[in-house]
Amino acid sequence: MGTSLVVTSGKGGVGKTTTSANIGTALALQGKRVVMLDLDIGLRNLDVVLGLSNRIIYDIVDVATGRAKLHQALIKDKRFDDLLYVLPAAQNADKDSVMPEDVVEIVNQLRDDFDFIILDSPAGIEQGFRNASAGADGAIVVTTPEVSSVSDADRIVGLLEQQEMPIAPRLVINRIRPHMMTDGRSMDVDEITKHLGIGLLGIVVDDDEVIASTNKGETVVMEPDNPASQGYRNIARRLLGESVPLMAIEEKKPGFWARLFRRN
Amino acid sequence: METVILKGRKDGFELMLADWADFDQVTADLEALLVQLNQDTSTERVEFSLESGNRLFDEAQAATITQIFDRFPRFTVRQLHSNVGPTAELKQRFLNQAIHLGGGIIRSGQRQAFNGDVLFSGTLHKDAVLEATGSVFVLGEIHGLVIAGSDGDASAVIVGDVSQATQIRIADSVDIIADRNVAGTSLSYVNDLHILEHGDAAQLKDLRPRLFRKMEEM
Numbered sequence: 001m002g003t004s005l006v007v008t009s010g011k012g013g014v015g016k017t018t019t020s021a022n023i024g025t026a027l028a029l030q031g032k033r034v035v036m037l038d039l040d041i042g043l044r045n046l047d048v049v050l051g052l053s054n055r056i057i058y059d060i061v062d063v064a065t066g067r068a069k070l071h072q073a074l075i076k077d078k079r080f081d082d083l084l085y086v087l088p089a090a091q092n093a094d095k096d097s098v099m100p101e102d103v104v105e106i107v108n109q110l111r112d113d114f115d116f117i118i119l120d121s122p123a124g125i126e127q128g129f130r131n132a133s134a135g136a137d138g139a140i141v142v143t144t145p146e147v148s149s150v151s152d153a154d155r156i157v158g159l160l161e162q163q164e165m166p167i168a169p170r171l172v173i174n175r176i177r178p179h180m181m182t183d184g185r186s187m188d189v190d191e192i193t194k195h196l197g198i199g200l201l202g203i204v205v206d207d208d209e210v211i212a213s214t215n216k217g218e219t220v221v222m223e224p225d226n227p228a229s230q231g232y233r234n235i236a237r238r239l240l241g242e243s244v245p246l247m248a249i250e251e252k253k254p255g256f257w258a259r260l261f262r263r264n
Numbered sequence: 265m266e267t268v269i270l271k272g273r274k275d276g277f278e279l280m281l282a283d284w285a286d287f288d289q290v291t292a293d294l295e296a297l298l299v300q301l302n303q304d305t306s307t308e309r310v311e312f313s314l315e316s317g318n319r320l321f322d323e324a325q326a327a328t329i330t331q332i333f334d335r336f337p338r339f340t341v342r343q344l345h346s347n348v349g350p351t352a353e354l355k356q357r358f359l360n361q362a363i364h365l366g367g368g369i370i371r372s373g374q375r376q377a378f379n380g381d382v383l384f385s386g387t388l389h390k391d392a393v394l395e396a397t398g399s400v401f402v403l404g405e406i407h408g409l410v411i412a413g414s415d416g417d418a419s420a421v422i423v424g425d426v427s428q429a430t431q432i433r434i435a436d437s438v439d440i441i442a443d444r445n446v447a448g449t450s451l452s453y454v455n456d457l458h459i460l461e462h463g464d465a466a467q468l469k470d471l472r473p474r475l476f477r478k479m480e481e482m
Contacts, residue, residue: 155373195389
Protein backbone atom coordinates (compact mmCIF):
# COMPACT_ATOMS: atom_id res chain seq x y z
CA MET A 1 0.00 0.00 0.00
CA GLY A 2 1.45 3.33 -1.05
CA THR A 3 1.75 6.39 1.13
CA SER A 4 0.07 9.58 -0.02
CA LEU A 5 1.66 12.91 0.88
CA VAL A 6 0.31 16.35 0.14
CA VAL A 7 2.84 19.09 -0.61
CA THR A 8 1.35 22.36 0.52
CA SER A 9 2.24 25.79 1.85
CA GLY A 10 -0.65 28.20 1.85
CA LYS A 11 1.38 30.97 0.28
CA GLY A 12 2.01 30.92 -3.44
CA GLY A 13 5.46 31.01 -5.00
CA VAL A 14 7.36 29.20 -2.27
CA GLY A 15 8.20 26.24 -4.48
CA LYS A 16 5.49 23.65 -3.85
CA THR A 17 5.48 22.31 -7.38
CA THR A 18 9.28 22.35 -7.63
CA THR A 19 9.45 20.53 -4.29
CA SER A 20 6.84 17.98 -5.39
CA ALA A 21 8.67 17.33 -8.64
CA ASN A 22 12.08 17.02 -7.02
CA ILE A 23 10.99 14.86 -4.10
CA GLY A 24 9.06 12.63 -6.50
CA THR A 25 12.07 12.34 -8.78
CA ALA A 26 14.42 11.71 -5.86
CA LEU A 27 12.19 8.88 -4.63
CA ALA A 28 12.12 7.41 -8.13
CA LEU A 29 15.93 7.60 -8.19
CA GLN A 30 15.85 5.52 -5.02
CA GLY A 31 13.89 2.89 -6.92
CA LYS A 32 10.43 3.72 -5.60
CA ARG A 33 7.35 3.81 -7.78
CA VAL A 34 5.98 7.32 -7.56
CA VAL A 35 2.93 9.06 -8.96
CA MET A 36 2.41 12.82 -8.68
CA LEU A 37 -1.02 14.41 -8.84
CA ASP A 38 -1.31 18.03 -9.89
CA LEU A 39 -4.34 19.46 -8.11
CA ASP A 40 -3.91 23.04 -9.24
CA ILE A 41 -6.96 22.95 -11.51
CA GLY A 42 -6.79 25.72 -14.09
CA LEU A 43 -3.14 26.60 -13.42
CA ARG A 44 -1.34 23.31 -13.88
CA ASN A 45 2.44 23.32 -14.10
CA LEU A 46 3.75 20.14 -12.53
CA ASP A 47 3.84 18.71 -16.05
CA VAL A 48 5.83 21.75 -17.23
CA VAL A 49 8.42 21.38 -14.48
CA LEU A 50 8.87 17.74 -15.46
CA GLY A 51 8.91 18.48 -19.20
CA LEU A 52 5.84 16.35 -19.88
CA SER A 53 3.38 18.99 -21.11
CA ASN A 54 3.36 17.69 -24.69
CA ARG A 55 2.22 14.26 -23.63
CA ILE A 56 -1.04 15.22 -21.88
CA ILE A 57 -4.15 13.63 -23.39
CA TYR A 58 -6.43 13.29 -20.38
CA ASP A 59 -6.33 15.01 -17.01
CA ILE A 60 -7.64 14.58 -13.47
CA VAL A 61 -11.00 16.19 -14.31
CA ASP A 62 -11.47 13.66 -17.12
CA VAL A 63 -10.85 10.89 -14.59
CA ALA A 64 -13.13 12.41 -11.94
CA THR A 65 -15.97 12.86 -14.41
CA GLY A 66 -15.52 9.40 -15.92
CA ARG A 67 -14.44 10.59 -19.37
CA ALA A 68 -11.19 8.65 -19.03
CA LYS A 69 -9.86 5.73 -17.06
CA LEU A 70 -7.19 6.51 -14.50
CA HIS A 71 -4.48 4.54 -16.33
CA GLN A 72 -5.24 6.45 -19.55
CA ALA A 73 -4.61 9.80 -17.87
CA LEU A 74 -1.33 8.86 -16.17
CA ILE A 75 1.74 10.15 -17.99
CA LYS A 76 4.89 8.09 -17.68
CA ASP A 77 8.24 9.83 -17.39
CA LYS A 78 10.33 7.66 -19.66
CA ARG A 79 13.59 8.80 -18.07
CA PHE A 80 12.76 6.67 -15.04
CA ASP A 81 11.68 3.38 -16.63
CA ASP A 82 8.43 2.47 -14.98
CA LEU A 83 8.94 4.44 -11.75
CA LEU A 84 7.62 7.97 -12.22
CA TYR A 85 4.13 9.00 -13.34
CA VAL A 86 2.13 12.24 -13.35
CA LEU A 87 -1.60 12.80 -13.32
CA PRO A 88 -1.95 16.33 -14.70
CA ALA A 89 -4.51 18.92 -13.67
CA ALA A 90 -7.04 20.32 -16.11
CA GLN A 91 -6.18 23.59 -17.78
CA ASN A 92 -9.66 24.67 -18.83
CA ALA A 93 -11.90 23.57 -16.01
CA ASP A 94 -13.41 25.12 -12.95
CA LYS A 95 -11.58 24.47 -9.69
CA ASP A 96 -14.76 22.88 -8.34
CA SER A 97 -14.73 20.25 -11.07
CA VAL A 98 -12.92 17.91 -8.69
CA MET A 99 -14.20 17.25 -5.19
CA PRO A 100 -12.34 15.80 -2.18
CA GLU A 101 -14.13 12.45 -2.53
CA ASP A 102 -12.91 12.21 -6.17
CA VAL A 103 -9.31 12.67 -5.01
CA VAL A 104 -9.74 10.09 -2.24
CA GLU A 105 -11.11 7.64 -4.81
CA ILE A 106 -8.23 8.27 -7.25
CA VAL A 107 -5.60 7.99 -4.50
CA ASN A 108 -7.11 4.73 -3.26
CA GLN A 109 -6.97 3.31 -6.77
CA LEU A 110 -3.28 4.24 -7.01
CA ARG A 111 -2.22 2.86 -3.64
CA ASP A 112 -1.72 -0.72 -4.83
CA ASP A 113 0.50 0.24 -7.76
CA PHE A 114 2.70 2.92 -6.25
CA ASP A 115 4.94 3.36 -3.21
CA PHE A 116 4.35 7.11 -3.01
CA ILE A 117 1.48 9.27 -4.18
CA ILE A 118 2.46 12.93 -4.08
CA LEU A 119 -0.35 15.46 -4.18
CA ASP A 120 0.77 18.88 -5.36
CA SER A 121 -1.59 21.35 -3.71
CA PRO A 122 -2.38 24.77 -5.14
CA ALA A 123 -1.76 27.89 -3.07
CA GLY A 124 -4.48 28.99 -0.69
CA ILE A 125 -6.79 27.20 1.67
CA GLU A 126 -9.82 26.82 -0.57
CA GLN A 127 -11.17 23.96 -2.67
CA GLY A 128 -7.82 22.98 -4.20
CA PHE A 129 -6.18 22.66 -0.81
CA ARG A 130 -9.15 20.71 0.56
CA ASN A 131 -9.02 18.36 -2.42
CA ALA A 132 -5.30 17.75 -2.03
CA SER A 133 -5.32 17.25 1.72
CA ALA A 134 -8.41 15.00 1.67
CA GLY A 135 -6.51 12.24 -0.08
CA ALA A 136 -3.32 12.47 1.97
CA ASP A 137 -1.92 10.29 4.74
CA GLY A 138 0.55 13.00 5.66
CA ALA A 139 1.70 16.44 4.64
CA ILE A 140 4.89 18.17 3.61
CA VAL A 141 4.57 21.84 4.47
CA VAL A 142 6.85 24.03 2.37
CA THR A 143 7.92 27.44 3.55
CA THR A 144 10.61 29.93 2.74
CA PRO A 145 12.45 31.89 5.45
CA GLU A 146 10.11 34.86 4.99
CA VAL A 147 7.75 35.95 7.75
CA SER A 148 4.71 35.95 5.43
CA SER A 149 5.45 32.46 4.21
CA VAL A 150 6.00 31.14 7.74
CA SER A 151 2.76 32.76 8.87
CA ASP A 152 0.82 31.08 6.04
CA ALA A 153 2.53 27.79 6.80
CA ASP A 154 1.36 28.16 10.39
CA ARG A 155 -2.22 28.58 9.17
CA ILE A 156 -1.86 25.49 6.98
CA VAL A 157 -0.42 23.40 9.82
CA GLY A 158 -3.43 24.37 11.94
CA LEU A 159 -5.82 23.20 9.22
CA LEU A 160 -3.87 19.99 8.67
CA GLU A 161 -3.85 19.20 12.38
CA GLN A 162 -7.65 19.40 12.40
CA GLN A 163 -7.71 16.62 9.81
CA GLU A 164 -5.76 14.27 12.09
CA MET A 165 -3.82 12.56 9.33
CA PRO A 166 -2.07 9.26 10.18
CA ILE A 167 1.34 10.87 9.53
CA ALA A 168 2.08 14.17 11.28
CA PRO A 169 2.89 17.14 9.01
CA ARG A 170 6.58 17.77 8.36
CA LEU A 171 8.39 20.87 7.28
CA VAL A 172 10.60 21.70 4.32
CA ILE A 173 12.33 25.06 4.41
CA ASN A 174 12.96 26.06 0.83
CA ARG A 175 15.03 28.74 -0.85
CA ILE A 176 17.39 29.28 2.04
CA ARG A 177 19.90 32.03 1.47
CA PRO A 178 22.76 31.16 3.79
CA HIS A 179 24.27 34.65 3.90
CA MET A 180 20.96 36.18 5.00
CA MET A 181 20.60 33.64 7.78
CA THR A 182 24.19 34.16 8.81
CA ASP A 183 23.86 37.92 9.11
CA GLY A 184 20.45 37.64 10.79
CA ARG A 185 18.39 39.27 8.05
CA SER A 186 16.09 36.26 7.72
CA MET A 187 14.67 33.74 10.17
CA ASP A 188 17.00 30.80 10.70
CA VAL A 189 16.12 27.13 10.46
CA ASP A 190 15.80 26.60 14.23
CA GLU A 191 13.63 29.67 14.60
CA ILE A 192 11.21 28.59 11.87
CA THR A 193 11.04 24.99 13.08
CA LYS A 194 10.48 26.03 16.69
CA HIS A 195 7.82 28.53 15.69
CA LEU A 196 5.83 26.07 13.58
CA GLY A 197 6.24 23.27 16.10
CA ILE A 198 6.40 20.43 13.57
CA GLY A 199 9.21 18.07 12.60
CA LEU A 200 11.77 19.30 10.11
CA LEU A 201 11.95 17.05 7.04
CA GLY A 202 14.66 18.99 5.28
CA ILE A 203 16.11 22.20 3.98
CA VAL A 204 16.84 23.32 0.44
CA VAL A 205 19.17 26.18 -0.38
CA ASP A 206 18.31 28.74 -3.01
CA ASP A 207 20.19 27.95 -6.18
CA ASP A 208 19.98 29.38 -9.71
CA GLU A 209 20.20 25.90 -11.13
CA VAL A 210 16.74 25.05 -9.72
CA ILE A 211 15.18 27.63 -12.02
CA ALA A 212 17.49 26.81 -14.91
CA SER A 213 16.71 23.11 -14.81
CA THR A 214 12.98 23.74 -14.42
CA ASN A 215 13.08 25.89 -17.54
CA LYS A 216 14.53 22.91 -19.37
CA GLY A 217 11.79 20.60 -18.12
CA GLU A 218 14.17 18.79 -15.82
CA THR A 219 14.46 18.52 -12.09
CA VAL A 220 17.56 19.77 -10.30
CA VAL A 221 17.70 16.59 -8.27
CA MET A 222 19.20 14.90 -11.35
CA GLU A 223 22.42 16.85 -10.74
CA PRO A 224 24.07 15.06 -7.82
CA ASP A 225 26.57 17.78 -6.95
CA ASN A 226 24.12 20.64 -6.78
CA PRO A 227 23.43 21.76 -3.17
CA ALA A 228 19.68 22.10 -3.79
CA SER A 229 19.67 18.64 -5.30
CA GLN A 230 21.37 17.29 -2.18
CA GLY A 231 18.66 18.89 -0.07
CA TYR A 232 15.91 17.15 -2.06
CA ARG A 233 17.77 13.84 -2.08
CA ASN A 234 18.16 14.02 1.70
CA ILE A 235 14.43 14.69 2.06
CA ALA A 236 13.66 11.60 -0.04
CA ARG A 237 16.01 9.48 2.07
CA ARG A 238 14.35 10.72 5.25
CA LEU A 239 10.96 9.85 3.79
CA LEU A 240 12.28 6.34 3.29
CA GLY A 241 13.18 6.14 6.96
CA GLU A 242 16.90 6.83 6.77
CA SER A 243 18.50 8.98 9.41
CA VAL A 244 20.25 11.71 7.46
CA PRO A 245 21.87 14.63 9.28
CA LEU A 246 20.85 18.13 8.27
CA MET A 247 23.22 19.58 5.68
CA ALA A 248 25.36 22.44 6.90
CA ILE A 249 24.34 25.84 5.65
CA GLU A 250 27.59 27.51 4.75
CA GLU A 251 28.12 30.60 2.80
CA LYS A 252 30.90 30.33 0.26
CA LYS A 253 33.35 32.99 1.32
CA PRO A 254 35.38 34.54 -1.49
CA GLY A 255 39.10 33.92 -1.29
CA PHE A 256 41.76 36.58 -0.90
CA TRP A 257 42.33 37.06 -4.66
CA ALA A 258 38.62 37.07 -5.42
CA ARG A 259 38.08 39.76 -2.82
CA LEU A 260 41.09 41.70 -4.07
CA PHE A 261 39.98 41.80 -7.69
CA ARG A 262 36.33 42.53 -6.86
CA ARG A 263 37.37 45.76 -5.18
CA ASN A 264 36.76 48.92 -7.10
CA MET B 265 -51.41 16.32 53.20
CA GLU B 266 -52.58 19.14 51.05
CA THR B 267 -50.78 19.63 47.79
CA VAL B 268 -51.74 23.31 47.39
CA ILE B 269 -51.39 25.71 50.30
CA LEU B 270 -52.49 29.34 50.23
CA LYS B 271 -50.36 31.77 52.20
CA GLY B 272 -50.81 35.44 52.76
CA ARG B 273 -47.67 37.54 52.43
CA LYS B 274 -47.20 41.25 52.86
CA ASP B 275 -46.70 41.62 49.12
CA GLY B 276 -49.73 39.49 48.19
CA PHE B 277 -50.91 35.89 48.12
CA GLU B 278 -48.67 32.93 47.56
CA LEU B 279 -49.74 29.46 46.44
CA MET B 280 -47.32 26.73 47.42
CA LEU B 281 -47.58 23.80 45.01
CA ALA B 282 -46.19 20.66 46.69
CA ASP B 283 -43.10 19.35 44.90
CA TRP B 284 -43.55 15.86 46.33
CA ALA B 285 -47.04 15.37 44.84
CA ASP B 286 -48.15 14.10 41.46
CA PHE B 287 -48.66 16.98 39.04
CA ASP B 288 -52.21 15.91 38.15
CA GLN B 289 -53.10 15.89 41.83
CA VAL B 290 -51.61 19.38 42.24
CA THR B 291 -53.59 20.78 39.29
CA ALA B 292 -56.82 19.20 40.55
CA ASP B 293 -56.31 20.64 44.02
CA LEU B 294 -55.30 24.02 42.59
CA GLU B 295 -58.46 24.20 40.51
CA ALA B 296 -60.62 23.22 43.50
CA LEU B 297 -58.95 25.88 45.64
CA LEU B 298 -59.44 28.57 43.02
CA VAL B 299 -63.13 27.64 42.65
CA GLN B 300 -63.51 27.97 46.40
CA LEU B 301 -61.65 31.29 46.49
CA ASN B 302 -63.70 32.61 43.61
CA GLN B 303 -66.83 31.98 45.58
CA ASP B 304 -65.50 33.21 48.92
CA THR B 305 -63.79 36.42 47.89
CA SER B 306 -65.38 39.65 46.73
CA THR B 307 -65.10 41.04 43.25
CA GLU B 308 -61.56 42.53 43.45
CA ARG B 309 -58.68 41.23 41.32
CA VAL B 310 -56.13 39.01 43.08
CA GLU B 311 -52.54 38.32 42.05
CA PHE B 312 -50.83 35.12 43.10
CA SER B 313 -47.22 34.19 43.34
CA LEU B 314 -46.75 30.48 42.66
CA GLU B 315 -43.97 28.63 44.45
CA SER B 316 -43.10 25.16 43.12
CA GLY B 317 -40.33 24.33 45.64
CA ASN B 318 -37.80 21.85 44.30
CA ARG B 319 -39.79 21.05 41.20
CA LEU B 320 -39.19 22.75 37.87
CA PHE B 321 -42.29 22.83 35.69
CA ASP B 322 -41.72 22.16 32.03
CA GLU B 323 -43.42 24.29 29.38
CA ALA B 324 -46.45 21.99 29.09
CA GLN B 325 -46.98 21.94 32.86
CA ALA B 326 -46.64 25.73 33.10
CA ALA B 327 -49.18 26.06 30.28
CA THR B 328 -51.59 23.77 32.14
CA ILE B 329 -51.37 25.99 35.21
CA THR B 330 -51.88 29.10 33.10
CA GLN B 331 -54.97 27.51 31.52
CA ILE B 332 -56.43 26.85 34.97
CA PHE B 333 -55.99 30.50 35.92
CA ASP B 334 -57.48 31.62 32.60
CA ARG B 335 -60.79 30.19 33.77
CA PHE B 336 -60.85 32.70 36.65
CA PRO B 337 -60.62 36.19 35.12
CA ARG B 338 -60.10 37.85 38.52
CA PHE B 339 -57.06 35.72 39.35
CA THR B 340 -53.69 36.24 37.74
CA VAL B 341 -50.21 34.78 38.25
CA ARG B 342 -47.57 37.33 39.18
CA GLN B 343 -44.69 34.89 39.03
CA LEU B 344 -43.94 31.19 39.00
CA HIS B 345 -40.93 30.58 41.17
CA SER B 346 -38.84 27.46 41.71
CA ASN B 347 -35.82 26.72 43.87
CA VAL B 348 -34.21 24.80 41.01
CA GLY B 349 -33.31 25.59 37.38
CA PRO B 350 -32.66 23.75 34.11
CA THR B 351 -29.52 21.59 34.23
CA ALA B 352 -28.05 23.05 31.03
CA GLU B 353 -28.54 26.63 32.21
CA LEU B 354 -27.03 25.94 35.63
CA LYS B 355 -24.14 24.02 34.09
CA GLN B 356 -23.46 26.97 31.81
CA ARG B 357 -23.62 29.34 34.77
CA PHE B 358 -21.17 27.13 36.65
CA LEU B 359 -18.85 26.97 33.64
CA ASN B 360 -18.95 30.73 33.29
CA GLN B 361 -17.75 31.08 36.87
CA ALA B 362 -15.03 28.41 36.63
CA ILE B 363 -11.51 29.10 35.38
CA HIS B 364 -11.04 27.11 32.20
CA LEU B 365 -7.76 25.52 31.25
CA GLY B 366 -6.44 25.77 27.70
CA GLY B 367 -3.11 24.94 26.18
CA GLY B 368 -0.95 24.04 23.18
CA ILE B 369 -0.44 26.15 20.11
CA ILE B 370 -3.11 28.42 18.69
CA ARG B 371 -2.02 28.88 15.11
CA SER B 372 -2.50 31.64 12.57
CA GLY B 373 -6.19 31.87 11.67
CA GLN B 374 -7.33 29.81 14.65
CA ARG B 375 -9.51 31.14 17.43
CA GLN B 376 -10.12 29.68 20.86
CA ALA B 377 -13.00 31.19 22.79
CA PHE B 378 -14.03 30.54 26.39
CA ASN B 379 -16.99 31.47 28.53
CA GLY B 380 -15.56 32.81 31.77
CA ASP B 381 -11.92 33.07 32.77
CA VAL B 382 -9.18 31.07 31.10
CA LEU B 383 -5.71 29.97 32.09
CA PHE B 384 -3.86 29.27 28.85
CA SER B 385 -0.52 27.50 28.87
CA GLY B 386 1.11 27.50 25.46
CA THR B 387 1.86 29.72 22.50
CA LEU B 388 -0.40 32.10 20.69
CA HIS B 389 0.94 32.60 17.18
CA LYS B 390 0.62 35.69 15.06
CA ASP B 391 -2.90 36.11 13.63
CA ALA B 392 -4.27 33.69 16.21
CA VAL B 393 -6.97 34.74 18.68
CA LEU B 394 -7.48 33.80 22.32
CA GLU B 395 -10.79 35.10 23.59
CA ALA B 396 -12.71 34.89 26.86
CA THR B 397 -15.77 36.56 28.30
CA GLY B 398 -13.81 36.81 31.55
CA SER B 399 -10.12 37.32 32.31
CA VAL B 400 -7.26 35.72 30.40
CA PHE B 401 -4.12 34.35 32.08
CA VAL B 402 -1.37 33.26 29.72
CA LEU B 403 1.69 31.23 30.60
CA GLY B 404 3.69 31.31 27.40
CA GLU B 405 4.42 33.41 24.37
CA ILE B 406 1.78 35.73 22.91
CA HIS B 407 2.24 36.85 19.31
CA GLY B 408 -1.43 37.12 18.35
CA LEU B 409 -4.56 38.81 19.62
CA VAL B 410 -5.88 38.38 23.17
CA ILE B 411 -9.43 39.45 23.99
CA ALA B 412 -10.67 39.54 27.58
CA GLY B 413 -14.18 40.53 28.64
CA SER B 414 -15.43 39.85 25.13
CA ASP B 415 -19.06 40.34 26.23
CA GLY B 416 -18.24 43.85 27.41
CA ASP B 417 -16.89 43.11 30.90
CA ALA B 418 -14.39 45.93 31.46
CA SER B 419 -13.36 44.46 34.82
CA ALA B 420 -11.68 41.55 33.02
CA VAL B 421 -7.88 41.54 32.93
CA ILE B 422 -5.11 39.97 30.89
CA VAL B 423 -2.23 38.50 32.86
CA GLY B 424 0.90 37.51 30.94
CA ASP B 425 3.66 38.96 28.81
CA VAL B 426 1.85 40.77 26.00
CA SER B 427 4.90 42.66 24.76
CA GLN B 428 5.05 40.57 21.55
CA ALA B 429 1.28 40.54 20.95
CA THR B 430 -0.19 42.27 17.92
CA GLN B 431 -3.14 43.63 19.89
CA ILE B 432 -4.99 43.15 23.13
CA ARG B 433 -8.60 44.02 23.77
CA ILE B 434 -10.57 44.27 26.99
CA ALA B 435 -14.30 44.89 26.55
CA ASP B 436 -14.43 47.73 24.00
CA SER B 437 -10.88 49.01 24.66
CA VAL B 438 -8.19 48.18 22.13
CA ASP B 439 -4.43 48.49 22.49
CA ILE B 440 -2.18 48.04 19.48
CA ILE B 441 0.88 46.72 21.23
CA ALA B 442 3.11 47.11 18.18
CA ASP B 443 2.79 50.89 18.59
CA ARG B 444 4.17 50.98 22.12
CA ASN B 445 6.62 49.37 24.45
CA VAL B 446 5.03 47.33 27.21
CA ALA B 447 8.04 45.12 27.93
CA GLY B 448 8.32 44.21 31.59
CA THR B 449 4.59 44.44 32.27
CA SER B 450 2.50 41.41 33.16
CA LEU B 451 -0.99 42.80 33.73
CA SER B 452 -3.31 44.63 31.37
CA TYR B 453 -6.55 46.15 32.61
CA VAL B 454 -9.04 48.92 31.97
CA ASN B 455 -8.60 51.71 34.52
CA ASP B 456 -11.23 53.99 36.06
CA LEU B 457 -10.88 56.40 33.14
CA HIS B 458 -11.72 53.52 30.81
CA ILE B 459 -8.21 53.49 29.38
CA LEU B 460 -6.37 50.24 28.79
CA GLU B 461 -3.34 50.27 31.03
CA HIS B 462 -0.40 47.94 31.68
CA GLY B 463 1.15 47.13 35.01
CA ASP B 464 2.45 44.37 37.20
CA ALA B 465 0.52 41.20 38.07
CA ALA B 466 1.17 41.96 41.75
CA GLN B 467 -1.31 44.85 41.41
CA LEU B 468 -4.13 42.40 40.72
CA LYS B 469 -4.96 42.03 44.41
CA ASP B 470 -5.65 45.76 44.71
CA LEU B 471 -7.13 46.37 41.28
CA ARG B 472 -9.45 43.36 41.09
CA PRO B 473 -9.87 42.04 44.65
CA ARG B 474 -12.87 39.86 43.77
CA LEU B 475 -10.97 38.09 40.98
CA PHE B 476 -7.97 37.70 43.27
CA ARG B 477 -10.13 36.12 46.00
CA LYS B 478 -11.66 33.77 43.45
CA MET B 479 -8.19 32.63 42.44
CA GLU B 480 -7.18 32.17 46.06
CA GLU B 481 -10.21 29.99 46.70
CA MET B 482 -9.36 27.65 43.84
